[in-house]
Amino acid sequence: MNFLDFFTRLLAATLAMGTSLTYATLGEVYTEKTGILNLGMEGTMLMGALAGFATAYNTGNLLVALLAAMLVGAALSLIHAFLCITMRANQVVSGLAITMFGTGLANFLGQRLGPATNNYNLTGMNLASKFDNIAIPGLSRIPVIGALFDVSVLTYALYFLLPFAWFFLYKTKHGMVVRAVGENPRTAAAMGISVSKIRYLYTIIGGMFAGLGGACLSLSFIPSWNEGMTGGKGWIVIALVIFSAWNPGRVVIGTLVFGGITSLQFSLQAAGFKMVIPAQFLGFSPYLITLLVLTAMTIINQKKRGSFASPAALGTSFAIDDK
């Protein structure tokens, strides 16, 4: 296998893996921009994966499946929004609760929504159709970069959603309102903005994206249902938001790097390289790298404050009559 081929394949694998991460990260960026931290991503993504797969399996309609994943994501994050915004609960604990509930419920429903022949279990079932890659004639033949033009609809959609998110948050008036709520809710409220309404809205939107991210896994990347199939991706997402410094423009760098590292081991194996490092070490390497990069980023951020800082009000509750 030649060099160009290897990189084309690596990029293709990275895009396939990174799509799910990018959706969820983008969603979490929207949510955190308004000052709400949603640690429920892992559970929301798993519920999205389950809802998407179960719907696609039972109806055969992929679009309805995507819709179901978004709805489920919205519902779970609505619970989070209610707890954090209306009931002023601790956002960290609420997010953990959403993850635990979502994970449990998804695994439970996975044992309930399957066909009777498989004891109602969805594990091991196949889909009639999945989101296949669509190659754009001509463009997809370019070495390496061609991989960008031979992806599923879900990935193509990101080519628009990412720039849109950046433009929306930084170049429109409503985007400024969103950022104001996350930076200084008191001032935003004084300007007549309904802080709670904005926070509810973007927490729910974030959940929809997370649901989609989960559905990308079960409808395209590994078209199947497995208990705990997100395998910690929802937590990587939280780290990716920090790496991207809450800027959708930088989200893609993070997801490419992390998708790339994870795909690299498979690509190397496929290319016939003999593995010197034990498989388990490669398995936890993305988490080790996340840990190291997170530490490095945090230290760098402290040295030069400014464009890398988190929304000032992130993780705090807000009520107009608080002293």
Place this chain on the structure above:
Amino acid sequence: MRFSLEKRDYRSKKMTILVPIVSLLVSFILGAIVLSISNANPVRTYAAMLKGAFGSQTKIQYTIVKAIPLLLCGLAVGIAFRLKFWNIGAEGQYISGVIGITWVMQFWTFLPTYLLLPVGMVVGILFGAMWGGIPGLLKAQWSVDETLTTLMMNYIIIGYAEYLYINAWKAPRGNMGTILYPEAAWLPRIWGRVHAGLYIALILVVILWFVLYKTRWGFELNMIGKNQQAARCQGVSIKRNIILAMLVSGGIAGLAGVIDSAAVTHQLTKGVNSGYGFTGIIIAWMSGLNPFVSILVAIIMAALETGSDALQIMKLPSAMGEVMQGLILIPLLAGSIFTEYRLVLHAKHKEAGV
């Protein structure tokens, strides 16, 4: 008519007790709804779970055996939560402890057999403390987000443990798991399957209660959690306390792993990532970080786990226990506001008058 929330001058004692109890009931009702939607009879399912958890002496023993590591993990998480350090890494610290004791049991053969257990326990606790101490140090020194570091460290140690029991430390026979610890170094049983770890856990509850409520250090931890600024002004070292609390927290989670492996599994093998560390979070939060209340909550959580094992025989999804555990926190979080705020009704005309 209009509702509004008014801050109470003091935390309401009545609400602090009432809210968790009502939350538990609400979560069982919500669980019943989940069950009915998925075509399972809630009453029958709950009855089966109750029977599975407490139906016979053996079952009660199983539930207690599960409650021991859960209680310890709850205590571990609770200490870190006191200063608002979100340790979600008890799972990893638990595994680290198991690796520590297994290392001693397997390779410290120069020790006399009667020393293997005590030395193994100490090393396991130290391993857990180390795994908890690293995120503590990162947070104290550079304020690296602890939710992520503790969590990432879980995945790292889960992978490493797998490497150990599948490759490096694998017993010559079978395809996974280390060789069993020498039988003389097992933690003794005291009642059927219930082992001496119960005493250790209960003694620790008393010690922790004393330390957290009656000593200066406990007071400092509380102060940091409530108001970091005020604590700093009082000359409390926040850095030192974060590291210290995480060493203790990790050590106790490590102890949970040490006890469970010395008394139940007798080896490092698949299933070491038991999820106890995560359930510990629920236990800590539900008990209001109170060590004595943790005992009760740990038993409820253990019963949910042993109870749902019984569901498999009835061809019902065993994941119901997981759903219930996850559900419990939601009404609790929603209700906690009433301990600090009271609901006030305003009549409309009155408002207009003012």
